[in-house]
Amino acid sequence: MTAARKRATTKIRKLLLAGAVVAVGAVAGTAGCALFQSEQVAKGQKLYAHYCMHCHGEHGRQNEGYNWGQMPDPRPKDLSNQGEMSTFKDEEIYGTISRDMKDTTPEVGDKIGDDEFAVPTMPTFKYTLSEEEIWAIVAYVRTLHGMSLTFNVEGRKKELQDQLQAAQQKADQTKQALEAAEKKAEDEAEKKGVDVDDAATAKEQEANAAVAKELEAAKTALANFSSKPKFAAVQRPDLTMAEAEAAKQAETGKRLYSNKYGCNACHQVGDAGGIVGPALDRAGFRLNSTWVYRWIKYPQSMKPETRMPNLGISDPDARAIARYLATLRAPKPEKPIEKASAK
Ligand code: HEC
Ligand code: HEC
Structure with a gap:
């Protein structure tokens, strides 16, 4: 289609x-x-x-x-x-x-x-x-x-800086409020000669955690403004599954390959598809599925300057696409497979 x-x-x-x-x-x-x-x-x-x-x-x-x-x-x-x-x-x-x-x-x-x-x-x-x-x-x-x-790109940066500064201020204030509440709870407990009641400061703790999260988000937004986005290393996936499930996943993967992530824009299977990356006809023989999963989720972690973008592929989607590539087992061509022209 x-x-x-x-x-x-x-x-x-x-x-x-x-x-x-x-x-x-x-x-x-x-x-x-x-x-x-x-x-x-x-x-x-x-x-x-x-x-x-x-x-x-x-x-x-x-x-x-x-x-x-x-x-x-x-x-x-x-x-x-x-x-x-x-x-x-x-x-x-x-x-x-x-x-x-x-x-x-x-x-x-x-x-x-x-x-x-x-x-x-x-x-x-x-x-x-x-x-x-x-x-x-x-x-x-x-x-x-x-x-x-x-x-106004400079204005956008300034806006992110201001947002970070505001988040930092708010974080400092809620931390002070939490410390004051803790001190008060301690004093009261001492006066009564009982253990400190954590529940007495629950509201302040909650507010503190929420604001810390906002602060993290503001830091990430500013970091992603000036530096390439960074992600945690991709864990080795467990790709073992029953044959029927694998076949179903491969079907889904085939669909996502063209209809969601447009892998066919850069890779050929048969005569169809772009030539920015290598042909994938024989991916099922040549490439290990675990490797494929990790590569497509975060190509820059293996090859920082690669022309293949990180497409923001979700775990289940990467799993399905890896299964699909495993089914690509075209016979060896008479002439050698065309090399990617842009390595
Ligand atoms: C904008 C073009 C582009 C898009 C889109 C793209 N790729 Fe790639 N891909 C490349 C390039 C270029 C390479 C070669 C890597 C390198 O050496 O930099 C590559 C390499 C690969 C490899 C390793 C092939 C080998 O033989 O070593 C696999 C597997 C792969 N891509 C799968 C995919 C999948 C699956 C998608 C879609 C989710 C996809 N690619 C989307 C450009 C692209
Ligand atoms: C793999 C091939 C490919 C790559 C790489 C690519 N594009 Fe595109 N681009 C397309 C296609 C296909 C369309 C859709 C054309 C259409 O809708 O008629 C498109 C559309 C666009 C549009 C028009 C969007 C609209 O609203 O109609 C812009 C702007 C654009 N690309 C910019 C870029 C820029 C900038 C880059 C590099 C950062 C880039 N493209 C990389 C294939 C590509």
Whole structure:
């Protein structure tokens, strides 16, 4: 089946970004000196060359990237088309590049809004690049159709810094309140000559734990602004299962492979699929399922600069896809398998 293709409308599409970004966008244009902008565009161009060019082409034109003609429909968007690209706000382009993948299978798949971008063969970079890097890419993409970024990126950073500072203050206050309550409970217990009652400070303890969590979230948000997102090492999965279950999982994996994560955008099975990564026809012979599981969940932990993005694959989805790849056991070809052109 053809993967569902949701087209952008003039309506603002759901941003998978903190809602606050939109507010910052309102003051866009007030900041940003020319030097900062040209540095940002240069940085974005480098990242674009590494992560986007094989599909979209150096100048964003149709059939310019070497992978363009190999891809299933819809082919990568013409980023040089000002008429169309100018209808997207900076935040919308950001939202496309930094989103969660959706299962586009009709009926059994995810619910997808009419105005939501959900083409599986356009990968997400949310789990691969920092927020700052993605804004730099958006700045470069803007130049491909003769525009420039107006979103206030420095303002966004300032906002995250302010949020962290506020969270830190709140954490300090609740900690003080907890300490005061503990002191009071201790004094009272001493006066009565009994053990300290933990329940007396339960409310303060709870508040303290909640605020500590908020503080952690604010720290992560600021860290992910400037540095590539980091995740815990992927544990070795237990992939043993009964044969019937394995067959069922492989079916699901096959569906997710194309309809959710668009692996076929970059990998060939048979004659179909892109050529950014190696062909996977013989993955069942060549690759160990445990390794495949760990690779697809977090490729950057094994090869930091790989062009294969971390697609934010859930544990059950990774399990199913690993099972599917294990079933790919095409006979040895007469001619050697085409090597990935972009290693
Ligand atoms: C594997 C190929 C592939 C890669 C890599 C890729 N794209 Fe795309 N891109 C696509 C496809 C396919 C579409 C969907 C075209 C359509 O809907 O007509 C698309 C669409 C887009 C759109 C238009 C979205 C919209 O709202 O209609 C933008 C902007 C874009 N890509 C930017 C990028 C950037 C920036 C990168 C690198 C960070 C990138 N793409 C990497 C394949 C790719
Ligand atoms: C944007 C392109 C892209 C997408 C999307 C992509 N890959 Fe890859 N993949 C690559 C590249 C490039 C490599 C080669 C790794 C390297 O050396 O950097 C690779 C390597 C692999 C390998 C190792 C192959 C081998 O023979 O060593 C497997 C397995 C794999 N990908 C599976 C997947 C699966 C499954 C998906 C979807 C969940 C997927 N890939 C999505 C580009 C992509």
